[in-house]
Amino acid sequence: MSDLFTNMKDQVKSGYPTIVFPEGTDERVLAAANRLAEDGILKPIVIGGEEAVKDKASSLSLELHSDLVIMDPATYGEMDALVESFVERRKGKATTEQAQEILLNVNYFGTMLVHTGKADGLVSGAVHSTGDTVRPALQIIKTKEGIKKTSGAFVMVKGDEKYVFADCAINISPDSNDLAEIGLSSAETAKMFGIEPKVAMLSFSTKGSAKSPETEKVEEATRIAKEMAPDLVIDGEFQFDAAFVPEVAQKKAPDSPLKGEANVFVFPSLEAGNIGYKMVQRLGGYEAVGPVLQGLNKPVNDLSRGCSEEDVYKLALITAMQSL
Numbered sequence: 001m002s003d004l005f006t007n008m009k010d011q012v013k014s015g016y017p018t019i020v021f022p023e024g025t026d027e028r029v030l031a032a033a034n035r036l037a038e039d040g041i042l043k044p045i046v047i048g049g050e051e052a053v054k055d056k057a058s059s060l061s062l063e064l065h066s067d068l069v070i071m072d073p074a075t076y077g078e079m080d081a082l083v084e085s086f087v088e089r090r091k092g093k094a095t096t097e098q099a100q101e102i103l104l105n106v107n108y109f110g111t112m113l114v115h116t117g118k119a120d121g122l123v124s125g126a127v128h129s130t131g132d133t134v135r136p137a138l139q140i141i142k143t144k145e146g147i148k149k150t151s152g153a154f155v156m157v158k159g160d161e162k163y164v165f166a167d168c169a170i171n172i173s174p175d176s177n178d179l180a181e182i183g184l185s186s187a188e189t190a191k192m193f194g195i196e197p198k199v200a201m202l203s204f205s206t207k208g209s210a211k212s213p214e215t216e217k218v219e220e221a222t223r224i225a226k227e228m229a230p231d232l233v234i235d236g237e238f239q240f241d242a243a244f245v246p247e248v249a250q251k252k253a254p255d256s257p258l259k260g261e262a263n264v265f266v267f268p269s270l271e272a273g274n275i276g277y278k279m280v281q282r283l284g285g286y287e288a289v290g291p292v293l294q295g296l297n298k299p300v301n302d303l304s305r306g307c308s309e310e311d312v313y314k315l316a317l318i319t320a321m322q323s324l
Helices: 002-015 026-037 052-059 079-090 096-102 106-115 130-141 177-192 213-228 241-243 247-254 270-282 309-323
Strands: 019-022 043-045 070-071 121-124 151-158 161-168 199-204 235-237 264-266 287-294 298-304
Touching: 002 309, 019 026, 019 309, 026 043, 026 052, 026 161, 026 309, 043 106, 043 247, 052 070, 052 287, 070 161, 070 287, 079 096, 079 106, 079 130, 121 130, 130 235, 130 298, 151 177, 151 241, 161 177, 161 270, 177 199, 177 213, 177 287, 199 213, 199 241, 213 235, 241 247, 270 287, 287 298, 287 309, 298 309
Parallel strands: 019 043, 019 121, 043 070, 121 298, 161 264, 199 235, 199 264
Antiparallel strands: 151 161, 151 287
C-alpha cells in the first residue's frame, strides 16, 4: 500500500496540481491539506473564513504552510465573474441573484473554482453528504462526452495485489448502457493505478449458464462495451470464480480472453457492489481506496464523514492523479 502512494506522490509532484478542499475548518481536512503543502505534493485551497481557518489551525498547533491558500466565498474578489460563469453554465436554470446565493455554498463555490480552472480537482464529504458533494459536480463539471452517469470505484489493495471494483457507490440499478460505461470508466481508473485492465462483467451466470432479465442485462452491457472499446479486454457475463480462478475459467469459459485473470470487476447493481467490496475488505483484509468518482470532466471525490486525516490525504492524492 505504501508503494502505491509513494509512486503516486512522485507523479503528482511533477505536475503540482491545485486541489480545493471546501471543508477548510474541519480539523482532518485542514491537517491533511497542510501536510500536502508541507510535502510539496500539491497546492491546497481550503475554503472558509480566514479567521476561522487560522483559529482552527491554532487550536491544532498547526503552522499553516505558505503554499496553502485560504478562500472565503463571502470576500472572494472575483465572485462577479464566478457568478456570471455559473449562470452561463446552468443555462437559464439560475438567475444572477440565485447564483450569488448558491455560490456562498462551499461545495458550489469549490466546484466552480475547478470548472473555471482555478483548481484542478476537489475533495469534500468529511462534513457533507455524498449528494452535497456530487450534485454540484453533476450540474457544473458534468460527465465526459459519451458518459451519461458518474460512478464510484474502489481500488482494493493488499500487498502487491490491486483490483478495481465498481460501481460500489452511486448507481442503484444500472441498465445495460450504464454498466457498459462503468466498465470503460473502471478500465481507465485501473490504468491510473498501474493496472493493465482485464474487465469482468459480473452476474450469477457464466456465459448463459442461467437466463433471466438480470443476466441478459449484463450480457447486453458486455456487447455495448466491446463495441465502444474493441481493444479493451472485457467479457461477461461471468460469475466471480470464472472471472478470477484460471482453473474454473478453463471449465466454464475456455474461449474467454479473461482466462480467469480479471482485475477489474463490474457489479450488476449497487447492492451487489457495496456488499462485495465490504466483504473483501473485512474478510479478505484488503484496504478499500475510494470511492473514486468516475466519468466526470474534472475530478471531484467524496470522503466518508467518518474519514481520518490519512483518508483525506490519500483521496487528495488520487484526485490530483486524476487531474494530470
